[in-house]
Amino acid sequence: MIYESARAKINLTLDVIAKRTDGFHEVEMVMQTVDLCDYLTMTERDDEQIAVTTNAAFVPTDERNLAYKAALLLREATGVRKGALIDIDKRIPVAAGLAGGSADAAAALRGLNRLWNTRLSHDELAEIGARIGSDVPFCIYGGTAIARGRGEKIERLPSAPCYFVVLVKPAISVSTADIYGALRLDRIVEHPSARKMTEALSTRDLDRVVLAAGNVLEPITTEIHPEVARIKEQLLRMGAVFAQMSGSGPTVFGLTTREQKAKRIAMEFKTWIKEVYLCRTC
Ligand SMILES: C[C@](O)(CO)[C@H](O)COP(=O)(O)OP(=O)(O)OC[C@H]1O[C@@H](n2ccc(N)nc2=O)[C@H](O)[C@@H]1O
Numbered sequence: 001m002i003y004e005s006a007r008a009k010i011n012l013t014l015d016v017i018a019k020r021t022d023g024f025h026e027v028e029m030v031m032q033t034v035d036l037c038d039y040l041t042m043t044e045r046d047d048e049q050i051a052v053t054t055n056a057a058f059v060p061t062d063e064r065n066l067a068y069k070a071a072l073l074l075r076e077a078t079g080v081r082k083g084a085l086i087d088i089d090k091r092i093p094v095a096a097g098l099a100g101g102s103a104d105a106a107a108a109l110r111g112l113n114r115l116w117n118t119r120l121s122h123d124e125l126a127e128i129g130a131r132i133g134s135d136v137p138f139c140i141y142g143g144t145a146i147a148r149g150r151g152e153k154i155e156r157l158p159s160a161p162c163y164f165v166v167l168v169k170p171a172i173s174v175s176t177a178d179i180y181g182a183l184r185l186d187r188i189v190e191h192p193s194a195r196k197m198t199e200a201l202s203t204r205d206l207d208r209v210v211l212a213a214g215n216v217l218e219p220i221t222t223e224i225h226p227e228v229a230r231i232k233e234q235l236l237r238m239g240a241v242f243a244q245m246s247g248s249g250p251t252v253f254g255l256t257t258r259e260q261k262a263k264r265i266a267m268e269f270k271t272w273i274k275e276v277y278l279c280r281t282c
């Protein structure tokens with residue numbers, strides 16, 4: 001039996017550089033894992049079947065599940081003829097902009113690579129992961145990294161400082177494809193710079209991190225769902241040093257360096273929003 005944790009991610013920066021002809025966008029983003037995790041348990045089966053079970057009501061357990069896809073692709077890439085039961089204890093909110101499904105796919109690739117003794121490197125697993133989703137390669141490595149291309153080209157960075165993170169997910173669903181689809185490149189007012197964020201993180205100065213941050217998808221999601229802006233304002237009013245939407249949303253994260261403050265913010269939010277999580281970047 002193999003255990004793997006699947007960490008959620010936040011985007012410290014998210015810039016869109018160009019629209020491609022394959023339906024994707026060229027991006028540059030600084031990604032950071034947080035310690036809010038799904039937990040995967042993988043067991044070998046006597047037959048060659050893949051089966052997924054999960055405690056989450058609305059997550060598919062067939063080939064649509066990204067962990068299931070990961071198992072099929074790992075088998076195809078290695079020629080291994082083994083089966084597995086993958087149980088996913090889901091804690092990361094679904095369709096939240098936190099890459100929950102991608103994190104599960106990455107954890108399944110890492111875990112099954114051990115269970116089936118297929119001995120692929122993380123780089124090889126990331127290549128397989130890119131066929132599942134743009135965020136999967138980053139989730140193979142975790143930590144802090146710049147993602148380029150459509151998100152699959154990863155440049156790993158030194159670990160970011162330890163910040164406390166309050167994740168607030170309003171009860172709305174956002175389609176990543178719709179948000180990218182609504183983006184007009186000529187209307188982007190300010191492009192965040194991954195290089196500036198890398199420098200800011202290396203100084204460990206949160207004020208500099210705040211200046212370098214930015215997510216060009218935030219105005220798009222906010223226009224459709226104004227509650228994203230309200231949550232952001234509220235996080236700042238309650239004392240978060242910084243607040244920003246993650247990925248294509250709708251989750252907004254607030255950062256602080258002080259645990260007590262983060263706890264207080266999370267507790268206050270819980271009185272009016274169900275999905276609120278306190279976690280850390282380390
Ligand atoms: C918003 C982010 O989460 C930021 O980390 C990612 O860019 C999205 O990553 P993801 O959910 O793994 O996305 P995918 O499953 O690969 O793509 C979903 C859809 O989003 C759009 N998409 C995604 C990534 C990208 N670089 N350009 C895009 O235009 C495409 O319409 C695509 O069909």
Ligand SMILES: Nc1ncnc2c1ncn2[C@@H]1O[C@H](COP(=O)(O)OP(=O)(O)OP(=O)(O)O)[C@@H](O)[C@H]1O
Nearest residue numbers: 065066094095096097098099100101102104135247
């Ligand atoms: N293991 C999984 N966990 C969660 N959702 C999954 C999983 N496998 C497939 N899905 C499907 O993927 C959809 C998106 O879920 P996910 O939680 O990955 O979104 P997200 O956090 O917005 O991702 P991203 O930040 O990468 O755009 C869900 O509606 C769900 O049906």
